Amino acid sequence: MASSSAAGAGSTDPTAARRNTKRPKYSKFTQQELPACKPILTPRAVISAFLLVSVVFVPIGVAALIASRKVVEIVYRYESKCIPSNVTDRVAYIQSSADKTCRISLDVTKHMKSPIYVYYQLDNFYQNHRRYVKSRSDEQLRDRSEEGSTSACKPEDTANGKPIVPCGLIAWSLFNDTYSFFRGNKNLTVNKKGISWKSDREHKFGKDVFPKNFQNSSIRGGASLNESIPLSEQEDLIVWMRTAALPTFRKLYGKIEVDLNEGDTINVTLQNNYNTYSFSGRKKLVLSTTSWLGGKNDFLGIAYLTVGGLCFFLALAFTIVYFVKPRQLGDPSYLSWNRNPGGH
């Protein structure tokens, strides 16, 4: 108690005192004094940052725009054109077993360098619908022995008491329009190999899993599968089963591996089988070249140019304002208690 004033008699061994001290150990960490960099938004830094962004963004934007413009794309919407004009009930027509062959011709307006990708595009088709995306069985697709694990596939899990392979709504609704292309009279071969992801072929779809009992239920959803070909080689199915993120999507149909010249006319014979009429979905056939940025889409280029331009403008504006109304950094006269000494 009286230790501090007990100078003489009460004094203790200084080393002992040091040993017993509870003084926290000093380290830069515990004292929160680690060396640190303290960036401050100075006008110079901010203006340089804006300039930097515009310098980076504008060229990228230009490059993206050029790339997008270079892409040649032929889009042909055919779902209504391929219905004979005398048909009134389109749904009944598409569900009937009538011959649904349809011939269209496409004009190549610009030289198209190979490979030319053939896509079908569906609009207003919600492949991302909750009921739909869940209705699949990845185990079954991968592993022959898991044939029976179809619990996630309802209502397309079993038919006639036996499990369906591949089960589920996604597989059931497999797209079944087919296209064949002719330039003049000459057939243009469409390469349908390698249109799906290699990773899917090798790991998600089994080499020893064969379609079974597929499209055998009373309602037919889409394409049938050749039961002698393993799933890993059913590339249309693999492509289809990579469900699209957005309600308007394209799926790769195949590749044309010859150049198409300006002025060519491509005749397409297509089998219009797929029922999008019940929900007024659109079907389009797309032929497109590709660039480093993918397909034709000006958005990214425009967005980059906008952001880059905006940053340049901001840099300019801040520079002007900085020269008109500068403030010395850290000037204590701006402190609130120095500004109005009357108290506040």
Added chain:
Amino acid sequence: MMDPKTPCDSSSNFDSFMFNSLSRRSGISTQSRSSVRNNSIREVSFGHSVSKPVRYGSKGADSEALSTSQKEISDEDARLIYVDDPERTNEKFEFAGNSIRTAKYSIITFLPRNLFEQFHRVAYVYFLVIAVLNQLPQLAVFGRGVSILPLAFVLLVTAVKDAYEDWRRHNSDKIENNRLALVLVNGQFQEKKWKDVRVGEVIKISANETIPCDIVLLSTSDPTGVAYVQTINLDGESNLKSRYAKQETKSKLVEKERLNGLIKCEKPNRNIYGFHGNMEVDGKRLSLGSSNIVLRGCELKNTNWALGVSVYCGCETKAMLNSSGAPSKRSLLETRMNSEIIMLSFFLVALCTVSSVCAAVWLKRHKDELNLLPYYRKLDVSKGEEDSYEYYGWGLEILFTFLMAVIVYQVMIPISLYISMELVRVGQAYFMIGDSRMYDKATNSRFQCRALNINEDLGQIKYVFSDKTGTLTENKMEFQCASILGFDYSSAIESLENEQVEYSVQADGKIFKLKMMVKVNKELLQLSRSAFANKEGKQIYDFFLALAACNTIVPLLVDTSDPMVKLIDYQGESPDEQALTYAAAAYGFMLIERTSGHIVIDIHGERQRFDVLGLHEFDSDRKRMSVILGYNNNSVKIFVKGADTSILSVIDKSLNADILQATETHLHLYSSVGLRTLVVGMRDLNVSEFEQWHSAFEAASTALFGRAAMLRKVACNVENNLCILGATAIEDKLQQGVPESIESLRTAGIKVWVLTGDKQETAISIGYSSKLLTSNMTQIIINTNNRESCKRHLQDALVIAGNQMSVPGVSHNSEGSSDAVSTPLALVIDGTSLVYILDSELEEELFDLASRCSVVLCSRVAPLQKAGIVALVKNRTDDMTLAIGDGANDVSMIQMADVGVGISGQEGRQAVMASDFAMGQFRLLVPLLLIHGHWNYQRLGYMIIYNFYRNAIFVLVLFWYVLFTAFTLTTAINEWSSMLYSIIYTALPTIVVGILDKDLSKRTLLKNPQLYRAGLRNEAYNKKLFWLAMADTLWQSIAVFFAPLIAYWGTTVDVASIGDLWTLSVVILVNLHLAMDIIRWSWIIHAVIWGSIVATFICVVIIDAIPAFPGYWAIFHAAGTGVFWICLLGIVIAALLPRFVVKYIYQYYFPSDIQISREAEKYGNSRDNGGGQIEMLPVSDAPPR
């Protein structure tokens, strides 16, 4: 020996201070220990307080005083203990055994019990409800495992922490239970494990042993039956306290003859300062009080052995009953946060409603198509007949959509924020405790953070209520002046002649030295040594004899390295008494020995023995204590010491009128320089007086009921017609750095109120010396003793205050006097006036007045009034209050205030036990508030808003996607990613930044206390910031979501790829958003920010490398395209652009004080910022006018 009782009880005479006080307003529980301290100066009387039972036996709580002490303990309320007969004792009722169990769980009960306790928290219940909802097959948005993950994670973390703590408790229980005690079995003492000790057994305790259970003392090695105990484990006080065996039992030898006694005492309760019971021995009935019981956990000191019978064992002991935590407080920020949480709940409901309404509209529109819609296919034909698959009708579908939306958007309510906040507070506490600036060298005590949920409140304190003694002052008393016979012997004035004398006495070939050095006045020393022939000499003799005898100090002899030299250490509860005893010893009146029956005083080398015939302890009604000494020549004298008012009223005014007058002058002089004064008087008792007193005293001290009142009456009867001996003045030195600290706090905009039990003059003088009061202040003194004049005074004062305020050009909102141009006001008010004001309609006026004053000094306030004043402010404003104190009398105030700070000082540890934060000295309050409070507030305020933003942006991204999935709540972001989002992807940076980032250096914050006002202005967390953050969130979520949407519209992109892009861009965005606001980039911050982003990439890659998920390998395909990276870069820049621009404009053109100081720190002239050791004391610049 005339007194059959043990008339000296230095033990805590303080009445009830119950830890878990009952209702404070009931006025019974929180009286303080010190309010009955043998030291008059701190004493106050307070009108509404209950009279306290004082003296030997029934020192029960006041509540008991009111109830049980007035009547016999009824049989059903009593516990019957047959001494040395545990079988019979435990026959009828099995009393608890002595094994204790502080551990909460056993291996079997751990799981259910821990879960049960964890689910007391709303956050976990929310998690659970969401997880349970998700288990319903109709609502299964996420996989089973995934939805449980976040809940399981937090439960696991908490459970592991609890299990570890409990394991440690188990171990300490085991050690505790297996300690050995000597127990009387069949007439012999045998060693028994503590856990086997039973109620009714007789236990023998040797010196320095710990008491195994609560025992009633039977006998001790001391012939008078006294035993000294140290209660450091119980209440932290290191002073020795004396406990007594009853006269009737102290001479019994329990080994030889069986003691046939029956103890009847109250049921176990948690009042450690009260015990009530009686014992029947040999047909005689003895009453037992708190001075007869020794509690578990105490240590026996200075006594060879003690025998006692156990009355409460194990979990029924008072120590165990008291081992519960303080009530928890909620921080202001958290309370404010609630309104924003409610706002977020509205957002959540709105999002869910939009989702479900849209879903309903969609269903209605496609009603006819649903059967065959390829992506809906309501028709189920697998069973043969037509059925509808998972369609529950329109209404239920909407309901399910709504509930699913709640599950998907659950993180909108940032439940993880609560957990992060707790972690952050733990981290902040770690640094507060570890700060070497918060360490007090004098008491060798670290800062303690006892409450972990109000760290940030330290940054918003507006009112500081401070105790004086021990808080502002050191509570190390130094004897300064004496006034004897009207002569002033001031050591302070004649400082040149003073020297510190090491006084020593030789006796029996040994040298006795005082443990403490005392300054002495040479003249007085000379006089005290002179013969006692003349009247003056006699007076001086009596004066010092009174100082040496009239106290409850126990002298302890301490061995030193030199076997011939013994140190005398005066142990006692009152520092004033210690100072006086040391002073008397220095002047040659050395107290050598004290037993209950006599004292031995060495008077200038000559040992004299006096019989202590009676001792009237201090109580707060009389405000004095007295001792009746029997001299060798059979003369009897009474010596009285006490507060000036109390003694002067019982002085025989006809004697020595001039001396009286001179003494009064001196008293005034002393108290005006801030000294604590006591007056000493004495009187000879003639034989008849003595006889009369003795029989009355006997009767009173053996009385079973109302003993305290009777004893008080006896004391009052004898303490009169005194002859004045003189007065003493003790200096209570200001603690180091107090004036500077107060100045700093005031500059910071904090109002400092001092509440003290001292006299008004002392309070004012301390006020001046601590710079609380300055000469340019207008003092308003309210010092009345009835309600009417009180009211009048208040109204007059308000008028004065009003005039002051209406001086033109002066802001009405005076924040701290230092800024005000007009003369600041100081309100000085005393406890008596407060009695009339508090709890009446005058409260409002007092508050009005007090809030206009820059200083408020309350003197003579009782502990309960302290709490009342705190409540006065707390209930009328939203401002945060902080109470700081060191003694038990401050406990009520500490508990009442929003933040309670205890000083671990001289007055025990009760204040510390009740406090939220504890530290060594008052001046540490400055770094606590100005540095740590400021940091904690800034950090946590930012963290809350950031967490709102972080969760809301994620939910919005999910929500936007739902609009493109036919409103079916599909998430593009992988379900694992969405669960890991708040656990791995973004959790660590906000926690680490919440702990480590600091806006300004310690030095700057101390130099400019004004920066503290940022917290008072709610700068780091307010509605405006919230809405700005929400607007920013909206824009950022739009940028994140729609850029990829448009870029990928009509392409072959699959759900998983675009989901990965969204995941990565959200995570990078929120981390960069945080990075933009970080002020100090140390390597740790770098590590967590960039580490989180890298960890996210790794997690996304891992998730996409599992073939079982539909999104297998998506990230590798996506990352191989240019669009992906261009989107990512564009999103991050575009999303952060508005915030960056706004931030820059604000910082550069509308800079806050913090911003300017930060710039000054970096670019200011190097002279100011020059490194080197930062001085320990806060030096505040004079505020610029």
